[in-house]
Amino acid sequence: MxxxxxxxxxxxxxxxxxxxxxxxxxxxxxxxxxxxxxxxxxxxxxxxxxxxxxxxxxxxxxxxxxxxxxxxxxxxxxxxxxxxxxxxxxxxxxxxxxxxxxxxxxxxxxxxxxxxxxxxRHSSRFPFSERPLPTAVITELTEAAHAEGARLHHLSPHRADSVLRLTREAEQRNTTDTDRARESRRWVTEGNGTGLGMPSEVLGPQDYREHIPMRDFGAHRHAHPARSFEQQPSIAVLSTAHDRRTDWLRAGQAVERVLLVATAYGIRASLLHQALEWPDLAERLMPSPDTHPSHAQMVIRLGYGPEGPASPRSNKSVPAR
CATH class of the missing domain: 3.40.109.10 (NADH Oxidase)
Known part of the structure; x- marks a missing residue:
């Protein structure tokens, strides 16, 4: 067009x-x-x-x-x-x-x-199937991140378990940190008075095995009965070579390009951000530094499953000058 x-x-x-x-x-x-x-x-x-x-x-x-x-x-x-x-x-x-x-x-x-x-495209916080992602699609997702100056690391099952353990630890810290827990709850349903935020229906269920740590939004976490999630989740970590404001903006573009390519292939995704909210845990999301040190910017869970409901969007009027 x-x-x-x-x-x-x-x-x-x-x-x-x-x-x-x-x-x-x-x-x-x-x-x-x-x-x-x-x-x-x-x-x-x-x-x-x-x-x-x-x-x-x-x-x-x-x-x-x-x-x-x-x-x-x-x-x-x-x-x-x-x-x-x-x-x-x-x-x-x-x-x-x-x-x-x-x-x-x-x-x-x-x-x-x-x-x-x-x-x-929108996040799906529901269980995915055990169907693996095709190698060719993983390659294309990796290339999508690279096109925006980032790296996408598709993790082995062992490494994925390690990242999920860090995410669970972060989630436990979040629920016991009074200020963070209050701030998180404020953006569920209420939208902090903005009309935005996350309606309870988009949150999805918790994993009853507590294997995949979906974010705990306090009183709203029981909006759906707990369910069994995939045994071997497909987890990827997106990283950048540096950790400056420009790198954060580039990482966001890379994350979205990965999500859009995944959507084009009928693949669902949810973002597991919890460990990135604690600097000591964020440092452990990447393997030991080698000749190419990198900084984790997002943890992405990918798979085949239900679409799930979408969160609301704001008024889109734009002032001009």
Whole structure:
């Protein structure tokens, strides 16, 4: 699809695609503004939606915005422009995390399936089947992460068990940390007064064997009866070579590209972020450092299973200047 005019309908669609991205606790911590003179969309941090106890450094906020940037890039290309992204473009405006300019005519788009996946992708926190992922698909997911400057490590069963143990330890810490537990519960159903957050129906059940640590949202964890999850979950860790703000934004784009490619293949995913919320546990998510040290940015569970319900999205109106 090609268009030469950024009319209100097209702009609304672009931003709708961006906000379809995943975000921690569905906080959707972003704001959009159109610079109509430069034909550029600005993406700023919505700091009032930041999780100050769970995400004190803002790493998860940056990853969330990175996911939205990737969706925006794909949508811009779908409408016939070349997306020109810049990360942290103005050091004197720390809340401006990225801009994406609508450049000249895009090259022949190869992202049709990914644009379709933007609207279908959402997390599934339900049990998956034991059907393994095809090797060719794992390779394509790895290439998707690499295209955005990240690495995707598909774990062996032994290594997956180790990562899941760290995730369980993190989840236990979260439930006993009063501030974190309160902040987490506030974003379930209530949405912290924003109308966002996570309705209880999207949470999914707990694993009655406690093998896969789905996040515990306190009083809402019993929204579904406990069920048996897959015996050998397919777990991947996405990492970057460095751990700066720009790396967080790139990692978010890589996470979303992986999720969209998975969606295009009918593969479900859920994000296990708990261990990344504790620096000492996050360091242990990666194997011992070698000649290529890396920093874990996301743990992704992949598999075949039910789609699950989607979380709500915010109002998508965009101010212009």
């Amino acid at each position: 090609r268009t030469t005019v950024l009319d209100a309908t097209t702009l609304e669609t672009l931003v709708s695609a961006a906000v379809a991205a995943p975000s921690i606790h569905n906080t959707q911590p972003w704001r959009f503004r159109l610079d109509s003179d430069a034909l550029t969309l600005e993406i700023r941090a919505a700091t009032r939606r930041r999780l100050r106890h769970i995400d004190p450094a803002g790493r998860a906020l940056h990853l969330s915005v990175g996911c939205a940037v990737l969706n925006l890039r794909i949508a811009i290309e779908h409408f016939g422009w070349e997306p020109v992204p810049r990360l942290l473009p103005r050091p004197d405006e720390p809340d401006l995390l990225a801009t994406v300019r609508l450049g000249g005519s895009a090259r022949t788009s190869s992202c049709t399936s990914l644009y379709d996946a933007v609207w279908r």
